[in-house]
Amino acid sequence: MKRVVIGPALWLLFRPRVEGVENVPAEGAAILASNHLSFSDSFFLPLVLRRRATWMAKSEYFDTPGLRGRLTAWFFRNVGATPVDRSGGRASEAALRTGLRVLGTGELFGIYPEGTRSPDGRLYRGRTGVARLALEARVPVVPVAMIDTEKVQPPGQVVPTPGRIGVRIGRPLDFSRYYGLETDRFVLRAVTDEIMYELMRLGGQEYVDVYATTVKGRKGAAREEQAAG
Template sequence: MINLITKLVLKPVAKAVYRPVIEGLENVPRDGGVILASNHLSFIDSVVIPLTAPRQVFFLAKAEYFTGTGVKGALSRAFFGAINAVPVERGTYRSAQASLESALEILRDGKAFGIYPEGTRSLDGRLYRGKTGVAWLALTAGVPVVPVALEGPEQILPVGKRIPRLRKVTVRFGEPLHFSELHGQARTAKARRQVTDEVMAAIQALSGQETAEVYNERPMAA
């Protein structure tokens, strides 16, 4: 029922209101496991990609989005369920590994999985160095990676804002990247770094962003 609501209600309404520019839909395989690796500019990215992709895309989301109580909690569960978000615990090495295992299960089920190699949102618009989880997944599952570039979602929902604004957004799906020659080398740091760097280069070619040669770390709490 939720998937039907997404297809018949959320997608048409979102496209009618925001009129997104979508390029390269033919580059997304219509079946089989595939990773959609995107730049990350806004919280709303995980809404934009599932609503513009030609197939269901699954993302990981904080478990807290699914555990709220009352009307607010019910609405949160319904919304994140509608965009195929999968609840995971975060914050420790063990939870990070569990997140990768959850993503691997999605890929082995022949589904599309969305990931942000930068790890967290870019607050200055630059493209930060990719973390190697995307490579571990691609090499372990033996699936292609489709680079994705988003432009404009940070204008729809800027950091600190709760109400989306009417702004244009562009979504570009690049040609799939295949790493068959490296399959089975997921435990090798050099192979993971090579794959990750190729994925980030493809994202940059699509987005045109200035690159930052450092990781994008979450700001420390005051």
């Protein structure tokens, strides 16, 4: 659906430079772990893949009211996205189970390890859910670097501006040496950091060893304080 309806227009307007698409396994389960610069990452990455992948997307994209909300939900369903509640606890566990179910059928499952979009173009600390998923499902992790997508659609901009974007896909990462250790938090952190290092290498982003949500929270608090002042 996505290729027939919007694929040709996206290729024409954004002329994506794609490197390493052959690194995505032609068959079998694998995790696609991507950096997250822009809302439009969820448009471009499924577009360049030769296989369908299921992606985790925040639940707000599926239940926002109004015409725009319905169009957004339609789009995400057609690019293979599945809603996830990001409030933590049981919701996070449910998201993990969703990923395991998809991988258990031999499909590709996509995830943004940072957990949210970068607030400033830098690469932030990864959440360990991607590591736990890889070890429990016993599948490789394919690192994906989105490049310049924040330039065509910065935070707050509804419609992307035509421009050149890039997608760089690295070789699959094998973590079989850690199988059976998915409950060890030190192993989960080591696996996650290895994935984030590869994303930094592929995309050339500056790395910040802080969660992006923490930075966003600080900025929000600063704005509130400034408004109150």
